[in-house]
Amino acid sequence: LRQARRERGLTQAALAAKVGISPSYLNLIEHGKREVAGTLLIRLAGTLGLEIAEMTGVETTRLVHDLGEIAADPLLGGLGIGAEEASELVGRHPAWGRAMVKLHRSYRAASTLAQTLAERLSQDETLLQASHELLTRMTSVRSFAEILRDHPDVDGDRRARFTASIAEESAKLGLIAKALFDRLSEFGEAGPPTTPAEEVDDFIADRGNHFPELEAAAEAMAAQFSDGRIGVAKLVERLRRNGVRVAERREAGELLRDQWFDAGEWMFRLTQGAAPASIRFEMARALFAVEQPALIERAVAAARLNSEEARRRAGRALCGYGAGALLMPYAEFRKAAEAYRYDIDRLGAIFAASFEQICHRLVTLRRPGDEGIPFAFLRIDPAGNISKRFGLPDLRLPRHGGVCPLWAVYKALEARGALVTQRARLSDRREFLFVARSVCRSPTAFGAPAATYSIMLGCEAAYVGRFIYGDGLSAAPGLTLETGVNCHLCPREACAQRAFPQVLAPT
Amino acid sequence: LLPLVLIAEDEPYIVESLTFLVERAGLAATTAKDGELALQAIRNLRPAVVVLDIMLPVVNGMEVLRAVKGSPDLRNIPVLVLTARGQENDRQTALALGADGFITKPFSNRAVVEQICALAGLVGGGPAEGPASKGAPT
Numbered sequence: 001l002r003q004a005r006r007e008r009g010l011t012q013a014a015l016a017a018k019v020g021i022s023p024s025y026l027n028l029i030e031h032g033k034r035e036v037a038g039t040l041l042i043r044l045a046g047t048l049g050l051e052i053a054e055m056t057g058v059e060t061t062r063l064v065h066d067l068g069e070i071a072a073d074p075l076l077g078g079l080g081i082g083a084e085e086a087s088e089l090v091g092r093h094p095a096w097g098r099a100m101v102k103l104h105r106s107y108r109a110a111s112t113l114a115q116t117l118a119e120r121l122s123q124d125e126t127l128l129q130a131s132h133e134l135l136t137r138m139t140s141v142r143s144f145a146e147i148l149r150d151h152p153d154v155d156g157d158r159r160a161r162f163t164a165s166i167a168e169e170s171a172k173l174g175l176i177a178k179a180l181f182d183r184l185s186e187f188g189e190a191g192p193p194t195t196p197a198e199e200v201d202d203f204i205a206d207r208g209n210h211f212p213e214l215e216a217a218a219e220a221m222a223a224q225f226s227d228g229r230i231g232v233a234k235l236v237e238r239l240r241r242n243g244v245r246v247a248e249r250r251e252a253g254e255l256l257r258d259q260w261f262d263a264g265e266w267m268f269r270l271t272q273g274a275a276p277a278s279i280r281f282e283m284a285r286a287l288f289a290v291e292q293p294a295l296i297e298r299a300v301a302a303a304r305l306n307s308e309e310a311r312r313r314a315g316r317a318l319c320g321y322g323a324g325a326l327l328m329p330y331a332e333f334r335k336a337a338e339a340y341r342y343d344i345d346r347l348g349a350i351f352a353a354s355f356e357q358i359c360h361r362l363v364t365l366r367r368p369g370d371e372g373i374p375f376a377f378l379r380i381d382p383a384g385n386i387s388k389r390f391g392l393p394d395l396r397l398p399r400h401g402g403v404c405p406l407w408a409v410y411k412a413l414e415a416r417g418a419l420v421t422q423r424a425r426l427s428d429r430r431e432f433l434f435v436a437r438s439v440c441r442s443p444t445a446f447g448a449p450a451a452t453y454s455i456m457l458g459c460e461a462a463y464v465g466r467f468i469y470g471d472g473l474s475a476a477p478g479l480t481l482e483t484g485v486n487c488h489l490c491p492r493e494a495c496a497q498r499a500f501p502q503v504l505a506p507t
Numbered sequence: 508l509l510p511l512v513l514i515a516e517d518e519p520y521i522v523e524s525l526t527f528l529v530e531r532a533g534l535a536a537t538t539a540k541d542g543e544l545a546l547q548a549i550r551n552l553r554p555a556v557v558v559l560d561i562m563l564p565v566v567n568g569m570e571v572l573r574a575v576k577g578s579p580d581l582r583n584i585p586v587l588v589l590t591a592r593g594q595e596n597d598r599q600t601a602l603a604l605g606a607d608g609f610i611t612k613p614f615s616n617r618a619v620v621e622q623i624c625a626l627a628g629l630v631g632g633g634p635a636e637g638p639a640s641k642g643a644p645t
Contacts, residue, residue: 132562135591139613140520146616147527158527165520 002030004048019043066101130180137169196310203303210366218325235283261286277354288322324361341468376458409456412436423473424481431461435469509535510555510627515545542566555627561590576605585626
């Protein structure tokens with residue numbers, strides 16, 4: 001009441017006069033010392049232009065109550081928060097009150113989830129059984145091994161029996177360890193909820209980054225084009241034949257990535273000033289959406305995605321896959337890739353595609369029996385946010401947080417458009433070749449922001465002969481980057497760039 | 508007569524290695540593969556030391572320990588409890604029930620032999636000179 005009165009520039013005396021009560025009575029009401037109801041309530045509401053519900057404060061009462069509960073949370077003990085101030089906070093800053101309640105709820109939900117998972121882990125019968133088995137086998141292996149070491153006089157028969165037992169128990173150890181890991185990875189799968197973007201990344205990774213049905217559809221679509229490169233003019237014509245309006249967009253400002261094609265309006269908006277490769281790619285993506293809706297729908301339906309947003313993103317990603325397959329046909333692209341040893345710039349010139357589009361297409365060359373080099377792919381922005389990641393079986397990229405700051409993908413941001421290549425040896429002794437470059441989407445008008453990303457491909461060092469970026473990268477110890485995937489998983493204590501301690505410290 | 512160590516353990520390989528170690532330390536060994544047999548052996552043989560696994564079939568090790576330490580007749584027999592690593596609850600329960608020593612798997616032979624000998628009243632890893640005294644549990 002006081003807040004509303006002040007906002008309207010009224011003194012207590014003025015408002016009291018308007019509703020026909022004494023200023024001192026109004027003062028008591030404002031300090032919560034008198035209840036207000038009935039006709040006075042209606043008069044006050046009318047005078048201040050408030051809803052009765054706002055005045056009776058059903059929501060306010062609930063908020064004050066909720067904040068009182070929060071104040072009692074042991075987590076906040078010692079901060080000197082009194083439940084008494086809650087009504088004042090809600091009165092003055094209701095949005096802050098709601099924010100605190102919301103935060104506290106999500107904090108509780110997150111703690112509960114963490115607790116549930118921890119309990120499930122600690123009470124999981126399979127895990128308990130496997131751990132017990134593991135320790136039992138290890139005990140006998142260790143004990144026999146120590147006997148053989150410490151008692152050289154053990155007779156031949158016994159010695160042979162002990163040795164055989166060690167071999168037998170070790171074999172069982174292997175099976176138990178596998179069962180343990182399998183069970184743990186099941187936990188990972190049923191783990192905490194993921195974001196829609198992560199769900200889509202997982203879906204694409206689960207499919208091995210290759211969609212034969214989309215490849216086939218793209219090949220069939222490409223066959224309907226006249227010979228020669230599928231350029232913008234041909235794409236415009238084909239979109240129009242499908243009834244899509246292609247309109248040039250003259251307003252300044254960047255178009256969001258998924259605003260090119262409006263499926264509702266059946267319109268493609270062509271942004272002036274956008275890079276030709278982007279225009280062509282987005283047109284191909286739109287064409288795929290227009291001509292292959294059933295195929296996309298089936299693929300998305302078959303994926304286990306939990307939200308509408310994830311399904312929308314997956315549909316968009318699959319149309320992008322189709323666009324890549326249409327503009328860079330599998331057989332031709334793969335042949336060129338091998339011929340030019342995966343020279344990304346050369347492939348870009350041949351297929352009139354951007355660095356990122358080529359890298360993306362290279363990752364999809366997984367047709368059984370006709371595979372290209374298996375690649376990991378990373379895209380980061382200058383703040384280090386990872387917006388796209390595809391790992392390899394031996395180069396798993398963590399879901400949360402960044403990767404090692406020494407990797408080429410970060411160095412490429414400093415190199416401003418120059419290629420950065422690297423040979424890296426991970427803590428498990430596996431070696432990888434990295435190539436990265438930062439790319440900048442130029443602003444389309446004054447004041448429009450530019451967007452910078454760094455894009456990296458990585459493959460096992462074993463492919464050095466087929467991969468041009470391995471040329472000149474020495475395998476000599478001092479010239480190979482010693483690294484881990486990130487600080488948590490990296491045992492190199494002495495690293496100057498270390499940001500966090502290692503989680504699994506050696507025991 | 509050599510002091511007798513009862514090995515109550517259901518894993519044959521662990522039984523075999525412990526038996527070897529006990530004998531090499533100059534003690535005699537006998538075994539029981541479940542909790543019921545272990546209790547019978549303790550009552551009948553009055554071993555110098557019991558090495559007791561917690562996860563025993565039929566009657567589990569904790570119950571065996573409770574029975575031994577609850578019996579005025581048997582409570583002076585030292586019991587060395589064996590358990591899988593990381594089960595801190597087991598350790599606390601066993602000590603509360605009166606266990607005389609505690610070893611986690613996978614153990615080192617030296618540690619387990621040292622504990623057995625100490626509880627049997629022998630010093631170090633070999634047979635002591637003279638008759639072994641059955642000292643009260645510490």
